[in-house]
Amino acid sequence: MTSSSIPFFSQVKTFEKVWPDLRAGVDEIFADGKFSHSRQVGRLEKALEHYTGARRVIGVNSGTDALVLLLKACGLRPGDRVLVPAYSFVATATSVVLAGGRPVFTDIDPDTYAMRTEGIGDEEADGARFVLPVHLFSRMADMTALAAFAAGHGLVLLEDSAEGIGMRQNGVHAGLHGRGGVLSFFPSKTLGALGDAGAVLTDDEDLADHVAALRHHGRTGRTLAHFPGISNETLHVGHNSKMDDLQAAVLLAKLTVLDEDVRHRAVLARRYDEGLREVPGVTRRPAITGAPDEVFYVYLIETDRRDELVVHLHERGIGTETYYPLPLHLQPCFAELGHRPGDFPVAEAASRRAVALPLYADLTEAEVDRVCAAVRDFHTGRVSA
Numbered sequence: 182m183t184s185s186s187i188p189f190f191s192q193v194k195t196f197e198k199v200w201p202d203l204r205a206g207v208d209e210i211f212a213d214g215k216f217s218h219s220r221q222v223g224r225l226e227k228a229l230e231h232y233t234g235a236r237r238v239i240g241v242n243s244g245t246d247a248l249v250l251l252l253k254a255c256g257l258r259p260g261d262r263v264l265v266p267a268y269s270f271v272a273t274a275t276s277v278v279l280a281g282g283r284p285v286f287t288d289i290d291p292d293t294y295a296m297r298t299e300g301i302g303d304e305e306a307d308g309a310r311f312v313l314p315v316h317l318f319s320r321m322a323d324m325t326a327l328a329a330f331a332a333g334h335g336l337v338l339l340e341d342s343a344e345g346i347g348m349r350q351n352g353v354h355a356g357l358h359g360r361g362g363v364l365s366f367f368p369s370k371t372l373g374a375l376g377d378a379g380a381v382l383t384d385d386e387d388l389a390d391h392v393a394a395l396r397h398h399g400r401t402g403r404t405l406a407h408f409p410g411i412s413n414e415t416l417h418v419g420h421n422s423k424m425d426d427l428q429a430a431v432l433l434a435k436l437t438v439l440d441e442d443v444r445h446r447a448v449l450a451r452r453y454d455e456g457l458r459e460v461p462g463v464t465r466r467p468a469i470t471g472a473p474d475e476v477f478y479v480y481l482i483e484t485d486r487r488d489e490l491v492v493h494l495h496e497r498g499i500g501t502e503t504y505y506p507l508p509l510h511l512q513p514c515f516a517e518l519g520h521r522p523g524d525f526p527v528a529e530a531a532s533r534r535a536v537a538l539p540l541y542a543d544l545t546e547a548e549v550d551r552v553c554a555a556v557r558d559f560h561t562g563r564v565s566a
Contacts (some may be wrong), residue, residue, distance in 0.1 A: 187539050187548050189500030190369045194543040195442070199434040206430030218397065221429035226380070228436055229364075233346075233354040235382040237389035240424035241396045244343040244365025244379035248276035250422060251361050251381050252311070254391035255337055257282050262309040264336070266296040267510045268528035269315045273341050274509045277313070284518070285309055286510045288525040293467045294481075295322035297527070298330045306334040315341040318481050318504070318537075319450070320467045321350045321474040324358040331359070343379070346372045347443050347476040355474070356382045361392075366432055369541070371446070371478045372439055378428040396422040442542035446477040449540055449549050453480050456553030460560050462486070466535060479504065480540040484560070487536050493559045499552055502537045 196203070206221055213220060222240045229238040241247050252263070259281045265274050267286040274284040285305055290297045296314040312331050314322040324340075331338040338359030342348070345355030346364055356362020361383035366374040381392045394401055399419025450469060457463050464483040469475065481504065484490055491501050508528040510520035522529065538552055 186498030187500065187544075187552060189502050189537070189539050190541050191543050192368065192373065192541065195435065195438065199438060202437060203431060203434035206433055207427065210426045210430060215426065217425050218423040219426050221426040221433065222424045225424075225429040225433050225436075228433060229380060229382070232436065232439075233357065233382055235354065235357055236384040237382070237386060239381045239389055239392045239396065240429060241379050241381065241392075241422045242424055243377040243422075244363055244367065245272040245276055245279075246396070246420065246422040247343075247363035247365070247379040247381045248272065248341060249280045250392045250395045250420065251339060251363055251383075252277065252280035252282065254381075254388050254395060255311070255339065255360055257311065261311065262305075263311040263313055264296075264301065264306070264309050265313045265341075265509070266315055266528070267508045267525040268294060268505065268531050269317065269341065269509060270343075270505065271509060271512060271514075272343075273313065273315055274512075274515065282311070284509070284515070286518075286520065286525060288527045289531065291527050291530075293320055293322070294318065294531060295320070295467075296327070298326065303334075306330075306336070309334070309336055311339060312336045313339050313341055315343075316345040316348060316355050316474075318344065318467065318479040319475050319477045320470075320472075321345065321348050321355055324350050324353075328358060342382075344370065344478045345476070346370070347439065348474045350474045352473075354382075357384060360385055361388055366428065371443065371476060372432060372435055374428040374431045376425075376428060378424055378432065380424075391417070395419040438542075443476055445542055446540060447475070449544055449546065450477040450480050452546050452549045453538065453540075453553065456550060457482065457556060460553075460557050462560050463556065466531070477540055479537045481535055481537050482556075483531070483534040484536070485534060486559075487534050490556065490559050491536060494552070494555055497555050499555055500539055504535055504537050505532055508532045 226238045261282045262285045263277045263282045265284045268289045277284045294317045340362035342356035342362035343365035348355040364380045366378040399415045399417030401414045466481045
C-alpha cells in the first residue's frame with residue numbers, strides 16, 4: 182500500500198505514544214536478565230485484575246493456549262462434548278480438540294452473531310458437559326440467557342472472551358460470568374501485544390492455581406505476583422505456555438491508553454454507521470446499541486457482493502479482513518463430524534457476506550470517511566476518484 186493507503190490495521194502512532202513507558206519496561210527486563218514468566222508478567226496480571234475486576238488473571242502465551250488450559254483445568258475429560266458456535270475463529274473449536282474434547286456446533290443469532298441456544302436439541306445439550314459462547318467483534322453474547330441454559334442442562338459455562346477486553350454486561354467483565362474466560366492479545370486486538378499473548382481470567386482461586394501450574398509444565402510453586410518461592414514439584418502433565426516479559430511490558434504500556442482507545446473506536450464506529458446508513462445492500466453486524474458491553478474490536482458489515490467489494494477496496498488502497506470465509510462445521514479439520522452445507526444456515530450466510538473494515542486506535546475520522554465513500558461508490562455504481 183502507498184503512504185495514502187488505509188491499512189486494515191496499524192499501531193505505529195499508538196507505540197509512539199506509549200514508547201516512554203514501554204522503553205522503561207524493556208530496560209527493566211534486560212536489567213533483571215529474565216525474559217519469560219517474570220516480573221513484567223506479574224505486574225500485568227495484577228493490572229488486568231484491577232481493570233477487569235477478576236480475582237485472578239493468569240498470563241499465557243496466546244489466547245488459544247488460554248482456552249486449552251482453561252478447558253483442561255475445568256476438568257474436561259477425553260471425548261467430552263463442548264457446545265460452540267459454528268461461526269468463530271477456528272481456535273474456538275480446535276482448542277476443544279487440543280484439550281481432548283469434541284466440539285458440538287450450534288448456529289448463531291443473525292443480528293448479534295452470538296451463539297443461539299434456541300434450536301439446540303435436548304440430546305445435544307444433555308450429552309454435553311460444557312458450553313463455550315464467543316463474544317464476537319463488538320458485543321457480548323447474552324450471558325444471562327446462557328447462564329440459565331447452562332444451569333438447566335447441567336453444563337459448565339465458560340467464555341471465549343478473546344476479543345472481550347473492556348466489555349461488560351450487568352457490570353461484570355467478559356470472561357467472569359461462568360467459571361472462567363480468556364483474553365487474546367494478538368496484535369490487532371483492542372489491547373494488542375507485539376506478538377502472541379493471552380490470559381485466563383476467573384474468580385475461582387483453585388481453577389486459577391490449576392491454570393497457573395498447567396502453563397508451566399504442570400509445576401506447582403510460584404504463581405506470579407501471588408505467592409513467593411519456587412517449587413520443582415510437578416502435579417500435572419502441563420504445557421510450556423508461559424508469557425514472555427517483552428509482551429507483558431508492551432501490554433502494560435498500552436493498558437495506560439486502553440480506555441482512551443476504546444472511546445476513540447466508538448467514535449469511529451458511529452461515524453461508519455452514519456456514513457453507511459443509507460447505502461443499499463449494506464448491513465451493520467452487530468447493530469450499534471450503545472450498551473455497556475460494546476467495545477469495537479472490529480467494524481463488520483454484511484453485503485451480498487462481499488468478495489467484489491474486497492477487490493474494489495483493495496484497488497483503492499483500503500485493507501479489509503474476511504471474518505470468517507468458512508464456518509467451523511465445514512472446515513476440513515472437522516470433516517469427521519459429518520456436517521454438510523445447510524446444517525447451520527445463519528453461520529453459513531455470515532461467512533458468505535461478512536467483511537470487516539479498518540478500525541483501530543490510529544485510524545482517523547477522515548480515513549473512515551474515505552472508506553465509507555469507497556463502499557458507497559461500489560454499491561451505487563459510481564467510480565471513486
